[in-house]
Amino acid sequence: xxxxxxxxxxxxxxxxxxxxxxxxxxxxxxxxxxxxxxxxxxxxxxxxxxxxxxxxxxxxxxxxxxxxxxxxxxxxxxxxxxxxxxxxxxxxxxxxxxxxxxxxxxxxxxxxxxxxxxxxxxxxxxxxxxxxxxxxxxxxxxxxxxxxxxxxxxxxxxxxxxxxxxxxxxxxxxxxxxxxxxxxxxxxxxxxxxxxxxxxxxxxxxxxxxxxxxxxxxxxxxxxxxxxxxxxxxxxxxxxxxxxxxxxxxxxxxxxxxxxxxxxxxxxxxxxxxxxxxxxxxxxxxxxxxxxxxxxxxxxxxxxxxxxxxxxxxxxxxxxx
Amino acid sequence: xxxxxxxxxxxxxxxxxxxxxxxxxxxxxxxxxxxxxxxxxxxxxxxxxxxxxxxxxxxxxxxxxxxxxxxxxxxxxxxxxxxxxxxxxxxxxxxxxxxxxxxxxxxxxxxxxxxxxxxxxxxxxxxxxxxxxxxxxxxxxxxxxxxxxxxxxxxxxxxxxxxxxxxxxxxxxxxxxxxxxxxxxxxxxxxxxxxxxxxxxxxxxxxxxxxxxxxxxxxxxxxxxxxxxxxxxxxxxxxxxxxxxxxxxxxxxxxxxxxxxxxxxxxxxxxxxxxxxxxxxxxxxxxxxxxxxxxxxxxxxxxxxxxxxxxxxxxxxxxxxxxxxxxxxxxxxxxxxxxxxxxxxxxxxxxxxxxxxxxxxxxxxxxxxxxxxxxxxxxxxxxxxxxxxxxxxxxxxxxxxxxxxxxxxxxxxxxxxxxxxxxxxxxxxxxxxxxxxxxxxxxxxxxxxxxxxxxxxxxxxxxxxxxxxxxxxxxxxxxxxxxxxxxxxxxxxxxxxxxxxxxxxxxxxxxxxxxxxxxxxxxxxxxx
Numbered sequence: 001x002x003x004x005x006x007x008x009x010x011x012x013x014x015x016x017x018x019x020x021x022x023x024x025x026x027x028x029x030x031x032x033x034x035x036x037x038x039x040x041x042x043x044x045x046x047x048x049x050x051x052x053x054x055x056x057x058x059x060x061x062x063x064x065x066x067x068x069x070x071x072x073x074x075x076x077x078x079x080x081x082x083x084x085x086x087x088x089x090x091x092x093x094x095x096x097x098x099x100x101x102x103x104x105x106x107x108x109x110x111x112x113x114x115x116x117x118x119x120x121x122x123x124x125x126x127x128x129x130x131x132x133x134x135x136x137x138x139x140x141x142x143x144x145x146x147x148x149x150x151x152x153x154x155x156x157x158x159x160x161x162x163x164x165x166x167x168x169x170x171x172x173x174x175x176x177x178x179x180x181x182x183x184x185x186x187x188x189x190x191x192x193x194x195x196x197x198x199x200x201x202x203x204x205x206x207x208x209x210x211x212x213x214x215x216x217x218x219x220x221x222x223x224x225x226x227x228x229x230x231x232x233x234x235x236x237x238x239x240x241x242x243x244x245x246x247x248x249x250x251x252x253x254x255x256x257x258x259x260x261x262x263x264x265x266x267x268x269x270x271x272x273x274x275x276x277x278x279x280x281x282x283x284x285x286x287x288x289x290x291x292x293x294x295x296x297x298x299x300x301x302x303x304x305x306x307x308x309x310x311x312x313x314x315x316x317x318x319x320x321x
Numbered sequence: 322x323x324x325x326x327x328x329x330x331x332x333x334x335x336x337x338x339x340x341x342x343x344x345x346x347x348x349x350x351x352x353x354x355x356x357x358x359x360x361x362x363x364x365x366x367x368x369x370x371x372x373x374x375x376x377x378x379x380x381x382x383x384x385x386x387x388x389x390x391x392x393x394x395x396x397x398x399x400x401x402x403x404x405x406x407x408x409x410x411x412x413x414x415x416x417x418x419x420x421x422x423x424x425x426x427x428x429x430x431x432x433x434x435x436x437x438x439x440x441x442x443x444x445x446x447x448x449x450x451x452x453x454x455x456x457x458x459x460x461x462x463x464x465x466x467x468x469x470x471x472x473x474x475x476x477x478x479x480x481x482x483x484x485x486x487x488x489x490x491x492x493x494x495x496x497x498x499x500x501x502x503x504x505x506x507x508x509x510x511x512x513x514x515x516x517x518x519x520x521x522x523x524x525x526x527x528x529x530x531x532x533x534x535x536x537x538x539x540x541x542x543x544x545x546x547x548x549x550x551x552x553x554x555x556x557x558x559x560x561x562x563x564x565x566x567x568x569x570x571x572x573x574x575x576x577x578x579x580x581x582x583x584x585x586x587x588x589x590x591x592x593x594x595x596x597x598x599x600x601x602x603x604x605x606x607x608x609x610x611x612x613x614x615x616x617x618x619x620x621x622x623x624x625x626x627x628x629x630x631x632x633x634x635x636x637x638x639x640x641x642x643x644x645x646x647x648x649x650x651x652x653x654x655x656x657x658x659x660x661x662x663x664x665x666x667x668x669x670x671x672x673x674x675x676x677x678x679x680x681x682x683x684x685x686x687x688x689x690x691x692x693x694x695x696x697x698x699x700x701x702x703x704x705x706x707x708x709x710x711x712x713x714x715x716x717x718x719x720x721x722x723x724x725x726x727x728x729x730x731x732x733x734x735x736x737x738x739x740x741x742x743x744x745x746x747x748x749x750x751x752x753x754x755x756x757x758x759x760x761x762x763x764x765x766x767x768x769x770x771x772x773x774x775x776x777x778x779x780x781x782x783x784x785x786x787x788x789x790x791x792x793x794x795x796x797x798x799x800x801x802x803x804x805x806x807x808x809x810x811x812x813x814x815x816x817x818x819x820x821x822x823x824x825x826x827x828x829x830x831x832x833x834x835x836x837x838x839x840x841x842x843x844x845x846x847x848x849x
Contacts (some may be wrong), residue, residue, distance in 0.1 A: 085381070163570075
């Protein structure tokens with residue numbers, strides 16, 4: 001198994017080279033550059049000399065491959081460069097945004113599982129009863145609403161009308177990660193959890209129903225095993241495998257940041273940073289994000305594979321005897 | 322056995338990693354916060370606190386930090402009450418003394434400026450001629466735009482007086498000194514890594530980040546006693562969130578609300594301060610284009626765009642239809658020039674007379690087999706521009722023009738290719754220093770950086786040469802009017818509307834007033 005893990009980690013190297021080159025190329029094909037983006041935003045005319053000098057300073061006047069190789073050389077020597085826009089160290093900037101994203105990922109995943117697991121099981125065990133219909137309708141609605149709409153709806157109700165929760169997730173006057181407040185955590189977590197929990201509930205319901213119709217359940221019932229024991233000891237194990245698959249995908253997505261939610265709630269995470277960087281053609285920052293996403297997806301998928309093996313030892317890890 | 326052991330160890334490790342992630346995420350998380358506490362002044366402590374939400378601060382605006390010698394950060398220094406310039410703009414955008422008391426042009430290349438003698442930096446150091454010289458020397462050495470604007474060749478200081486020598490005549494020097502990059506800071510106190518500085522303004526920055534600036538009042542401010550103890554400037558990138566934060570009371574005032582949001586605040590609970598700025602949404606004709614090379618087409622576009630309708634409908638009335646490049650509050654502004662108004666019938670007739678007719682009945686005119694298609698290049702960076710493109714597309718269709726809109730972030734590359742567009746529409750602050758020379762020099766001359774359409778006018782170039790040397794403000798205004806009229810008569814440019822800048826504040830906020838230059842927001846007059 002150790003060999004398997006090492007092999008999976010080594011796969012990161014070609015993945016990193018491939019996707020960073022691809023993203024770098026796509027950004028160049030898309031056109032535009034950080035200098036133009038900054039100057040256009042201010043709407044003040046500057047001389048061509050100023051523009052050229054700035055481009056030279058940032059290395060934007062060099063050929064594409066030279067720019068990429070310079071960046072890659074920096075990466076392998078532990079230097080991710082400086083932001084074209086802020087002039088700050090890319091790694092430090094990126095790292096400073098990660099705790100906020102990790103926190104939001106954890107809270108929304110926990111909220112999702114806590115809500116979806118019981119609802120999915122209840123809906124399955126009360127199939128075609130009122131509770132089942134109610135849960136299905138709610139999960140359908142939750143799944144249909146886009147995140148930004150849910151966010152604005154929650155803000156309107158809980159911040160403006162009731163005044164219970166703040167719009168801004170951070171404590172005003174404090175800065176950085178220290179600014180994140182517990183009250184401010186509720187609405188962004190709820191926004192993300194509503195859509196995810198809706199999806200999870202339906203999946204869990206379907207999986208439980210599927211398991212409940214299998215012969216081993218019939219057999220257990222015939223042997224007089226109680227329904228709750230069947231659920232907790234047998235059915236839930238199958239649900240867990242499906243849940244791990246969903247969680248692996250969701251955690252990957254969430255650790256990549258949720259730009260819309262982060263923007264609306266002023267949540268200082270990597271999603272908003274990535275979108276801002278793309279708009280501003282801040283190549284070093286975009287590349288940092290790409291590297292992060294590659295690592296996250298490889299690690300999360302690896303963790304999911306290991307969990308499959310743990311939950312069901314019949315699942316063999318690739319090449320592992 | 323090995324497998325089971327690994328399994329235990331592996332999952333223990335994963336559990337530890339998960340716990341570590343949680344710890345990392347939670348480190349430093351603040352305590353609980355009552356909703357809406359951010360904006361209100363604290364009655365219990367007696368401390369007055371003001372929270373300002375703005376879309377005008379952040380990396381995308383290139384104005385992070387307060388160091389006026391870096392990019393546009395001077396805007397932040399002046400806007401948020403940390404920095405002040407030697408001269409400032411009046412409501413009519415004329416330069417008037419601020420940290421200086423007077424100036425005198427000794428000759429065409431020397432100006433003597435007398436400074437106030439009662440000003441101290443927040444570092445405690447007195448602001449004298451030597452301190453101002455140090456600051457301006459650093460500005461010229463480090464800033465990207467200031468050297469080419471001001472053309473400073475040398476500065477001498479003596480007591481409370483400085484004398485600036487320019488490399489060539491620079492009649493607009495005093496106006497350039499009003500630009501926020503001219504904010505005077507204590508160079509001996511230096512600039513922190515975060516971009517904090519010691520200025521002369523009513524507020525002193527305590528913390529500066531990409532998203533927030535916390536300020537406290539400058540107890541030794543020369544211009545009076547600031548009334549608010551703590552000011553927090555917080556950036557918003559989403560206008561819905563900004564609007565909600567004002568409604569929930571988390572911010573006391575806002576800058577940059579969406580056009581559609583203003584109607585929510587037209588009531589007694591809020592105050593809206595408006596003014597027109599010189600930021601104009603305008604188009605330039607591509608003279609290399611076979612369609613735009615025809616003056617009748619250019620003139621028909623000027624007559625065929627419903628500027629009133631655009632401002633009233635798409636900008637919710639928050640703008641001012643433009644005639645020329647400068648707003649009416651300036652001496653050389655819209656009240657001094659004339660141009661064609663919206664007249665679709667006359668525009669259609671003009672096209673007809675010049676051979677543009679709809680021969681095949683598809684609603685689009687043709688001439689010599691060429692369709693009257695106008696490729697409209699613009700960008701989405703300013704939300705007004707795509708709206709203007711849509712408005713023009715609709716109104717020009719009525720006179721038989723097919724406007725094909727290309728609104729793209731890649732506009733800077735496309736506009737380099739004259740065969741790829743017919744009209745380029747952008748936003749520009751035409752008089753950031755209250756002086757007309759800047760706009761013409763940057764945009765309309767034969768060798769201007771932003772003359773993308775290759776407009777050429779010998780008369781304009783000659784008038785500019787006169788303007789460049791003229792020191793008398795009244796004569797400069799007359800020359801500027803003639804120049805505006807020239808480009809309007811040639812129909813090389815059309816001007817759609819001026820930006821109406823607005824600050825919306827809670828009704829109890831006083832002294833928060835929008836200014837035409839867009840530089841002054843938090844001042845000593847602020848109170849809650």
